[in-house]
Amino acid sequence: MSAAGPADGPVPPVEARETSGATTGLVLAFVRQHAGDDAAEEVLRRAGVPFTADELSRPSTWTSYDTRIRLFTAATEVLGDPGVMFRIGAESLRTGMNPSVVVLVRAMGSPRQVFARLPRAVANFTTTSTMEVVRSDATSATLRYRLHEGYAHSRLDCDYARGLISMVPTIFGLAPAAVVHEECESSGGEACVYHLTWERRGRWPRRRRGADAADPELVALRQQVRSLQSAATDLVEGGDLETVLRRIVERAAAAVLAPAYLLAVSSPRGGAPLVHSSGLAPAEVPPLVARLLAGADLGPGAVTVDVASARRTHGRLAALHRPGDGGLGDERAMLAAYAGHAAAALDLVLALEDSRLEARRAGALLELAHGLAQAGEAPEVCAVVAGALPGIVGCGSSGVLLWDPAGGVLRAESCAGLSPEQEEVLRSAALRAGDVPEVFGILTDREPRVIGATGASAPMRDLLAAMHLTDVVAVPLLAGTTFLGVVTASWADGEVSQALDADVLARLRGVGDQASTALQKARLLETVRHQATHDALTGLPNRVLFRDRLAAALAAVAPTGSVGVLFCDLDRFKAVNDTLGHAAGDELLRQVSARLRAAVRPGDTVGRLSGDEFAVLLPRLAAPADADAVVRRVAAAFTEPFRLDGVPAAVGTSTGVAVHTGPGGDAERLLQEADAAMYRHKHRDRPAAPAPRSAD
Numbered sequence: 001m002s003a004a005g006p007a008d009g010p011v012p013p014v015e016a017r018e019t020s021g022a023t024t025g026l027v028l029a030f031v032r033q034h035a036g037d038d039a040a041e042e043v044l045r046r047a048g049v050p051f052t053a054d055e056l057s058r059p060s061t062w063t064s065y066d067t068r069i070r071l072f073t074a075a076t077e078v079l080g081d082p083g084v085m086f087r088i089g090a091e092s093l094r095t096g097m098n099p100s101v102v103v104l105v106r107a108m109g110s111p112r113q114v115f116a117r118l119p120r121a122v123a124n125f126t127t128t129s130t131m132e133v134v135r136s137d138a139t140s141a142t143l144r145y146r147l148h149e150g151y152a153h154s155r156l157d158c159d160y161a162r163g164l165i166s167m168v169p170t171i172f173g174l175a176p177a178a179v180v181h182e183e184c185e186s187s188g189g190e191a192c193v194y195h196l197t198w199e200r201r202g203r204w205p206r207r208r209r210g211a212d213a214a215d216p217e218l219v220a221l222r223q224q225v226r227s228l229q230s231a232a233t234d235l236v237e238g239g240d241l242e243t244v245l246r247r248i249v250e251r252a253a254a255a256v257l258a259p260a261y262l263l264a265v266s267s268p269r270g271g272a273p274l275v276h277s278s279g280l281a282p283a284e285v286p287p288l289v290a291r292l293l294a295g296a297d298l299g300p301g302a303v304t305v306d307v308a309s310a311r312r313t314h315g316r317l318a319a320l321h322r323p324g325d326g327g328l329g330d331e332r333a334m335l336a337a338y339a340g341h342a343a344a345a346l347d348l349v350l351a352l353e354d355s356r357l358e359a360r361r362a363g364a365l366l367e368l369a370h371g372l373a374q375a376g377e378a379p380e381v382c383a384v385v386a387g388a389l390p391g392i393v394g395c396g397s398s399g400v401l402l403w404d405p406a407g408g409v410l411r412a413e414s415c416a417g418l419s420p421e422q423e424e425v426l427r428s429a430a431l432r433a434g435d436v437p438e439v440f441g442i443l444t445d446r447e448p449r450v451i452g453a454t455g456a457s458a459p460m461r462d463l464l465a466a467m468h469l470t471d472v473v474a475v476p477l478l479a480g481t482t483f484l485g486v487v488t489a490s491w492a493d494g495e496v497s498q499a500l501d502a503d504v505l506a507r508l509r510g511v512g513d514q515a516s517t518a519l520q521k522a523r524l525l526e527t528v529r530h531q532a533t534h535d536a537l538t539g540l541p542n543r544v545l546f547r548d549r550l551a552a553a554l555a556a557v558a559p560t561g562s563v564g565v566l567f568c569d570l571d572r573f574k575a576v577n578d579t580l581g582h583a584a585g586d587e588l589l590r591q592v593s594a595r596l597r598a599a600v601r602p603g604d605t606v607g608r609l610s611g612d613e614f615a616v617l618l619p620r621l622a623a624p625a626d627a628d629a630v631v632r633r634v635a636a637a638f639t640e641p642f643r644l645d646g647v648p649a650a651v652g653t654s655t656g657v658a659v660h661t662g663p664g665g666d667a668e669r670l671l672q673e674a675d676a677a678m679y680r681h682k683h684r685d686r687p688a689a690p691a692p693r694s695a696d
Contacts, residue, residue, distance in 0.1 A: 089163020265315030364391030546607030
């Protein structure tokens with residue numbers, strides 16, 4: 001991941017990286033000191049730059065050459081001083097030059113040494129110009145400064161450069177250098193040529209200068225300490241890890257000026273390193289990261305340090321220069337000091353991240369417990385468990401697969417964190433113990449399985465590939481010795497994987513134990529509900545459930561649709577009980593229920609209301625007469641004798657039909673009508689009762 005924008009707020013527009021924020025920051029600081037904040041805002045308005053004053057004051061913000069010249073022009077106009085750019089450069093030591101630059105310059109010992117190294121360091125401030133030393137001695141030097149082709153030279157840029165090089169001796173307590181500038185690109189010269197002279201020693205002994213606080217090196221050192229302290233505070237205030245890493249890169253520019261920076265730290269939860277960069281093209285980052293973490297040489301222009309605290313080494317940080325360019329001195333020490341503060345900030349942020357993570361896990365566990373307490377059915381239990389697993393375990397996706405002992409297969413009941421395409425693949429998979437060694441193994445030893453894409457069996461490897469997953473941990477769900485299924489935590493390629501982490505496995509086991517208990521409870525409740533609503537002998541819906549389904553069908557029927565009820569009573573059932581016994585009678589009822597279910601249409605409901613009374617619900621009739629076809633099929637189901645203990649038994653049925661058209665029917669009334677129709681059918685062949693005689 002690469003970041004080059006500010007720590008907060010919108011990312012500024014992308015511009016050519018041609019001018020360091022060290023330059024634009026000096027301009028705005030000078031304007032503020034001499035004319036106030038309003039004047040600085042006016043400079044920005046006139047220049048029309050797409051940056052805030054805060055952004056332009058950061059060394060990590062690089063802008064184009066055109067933006068630099070527009071700022072120079074606006075500052076000259078706002079301050080009303082044609083020579084102000086020379087003053088900005090000449091007074092930069094006082095107005096806000098980067099303290100690390102001052103310390104590095106002072107460590108070089110003399111102006112001559114500084115001017116000798118200055119051409120290599122120019123790229124830290126601008127990438128559009130080249131400087132070379134024509135000659136130099138103890139008190140003089142000639143420098144040649146040339147703008148690259150394709151850029152229009154500005155005298156303001158030349159004035160600023162003259163001011164900067166004139167102040168170099170002041171860092172050593174000397175008077176500013178005298179600069180003679182007779183050849184300028186603005187006047188048609190091939191380059192700007194500067195002839196500098198300075199004194200060997202200061203005009204006044206050090207003891208007469210007032211106090212040590214006036215010494216540029218001491219001032220710079222104090223500023224640097226304050227900068228490091230504020231950097232540590234700023235980093236910690238970033239809050240989340242990504243923001244802190246981005247700020248580390250941004251603030252590195254305050255320690256070492258360079259065109260580009262690269263930070264790579266290890267992920268706190270494993271996986272690929274976390275990478276932030278500034279000033280690098282996306283294609284440049286991956287190979288540089290690999291070399292940086294391997295400790296390989298990144299080139300003569302690179303300054304690399306470890307980001308390490310007393311507790312741990314987080315990674316590495318690099319300030320990168322172009323080939324042939326470099327810094328002014330021992331910039332490694334500067335960057336290492338900053339990296340130490342960055343490491344301490346990372347220690348704190350990671351501790352806070354761990355604390356937040358544990359808090360989130362605790363919250364997820366509470367939600368899991370609450371959800372399982374409310375879940376009444378197995379699908380609900382599985383959905384709650386799958387939804388909670390990513391927050392508890394830290395996986396990218398999760399699932400609950402239930403075991404079908406009759407088919408010897410595992411099937412997905414619920415999942416979370418998967419795309420619709422991945423979920424479709426998982427739900428359509430039937431993991432048979434005979435085909436998938438991992439399923440057979442977990443079924444045999446009841447132990448968790450850590451499955452990687454490279455070491456998995458062929459069927460499992462194909463499934464993982466189809467779902468774009470690389471690691472899966474599966475934990476069995478057990479009710480005593482009964483195998484109920486598995487819970488799974490899974491990771492895709494590029495996700496942080498802790499598949500082998502013992503703590504992750506322990507948390508997954510804990511969730512599995514809760515899931516097993518909840519599934520047992522759900523299955524017990526399901527059994528109780530089934531017993532309360534189904535006939536124990538035949539397994540058919542009893543009167544209560546049949547009536548509920550009838551009421552629901554009546555409420556849902558279309559205005560022109562019909563709902564029918566068939567009421568069936570067995571003929572000669574008492575004779576079977578009396579001659580063959582009650583066991584044969586029970587077997588007869590079971591066979592009757594099977595024949596009735598085979599005779600009705602899909603979607604119809606067969607129920608046993610009591611004794612030898614059965615009913616059939618016909619919820620979708622296009623017309624009342626359509627019930628007659630079902631009546632004929634029911635009657636045909638009794639044409640063949642039943643076999644009871646090898647003895648054929650001819651048993652018939654009397655059937656009554658009642659049909660209601662349109663919504664709003666009464667379930668109990670319709671049942672009574674069907675019952676009355678059945679009674680009439682049963683007694684259709686009996687002679688009518690004689691009429692009572694009238695009294696004489």
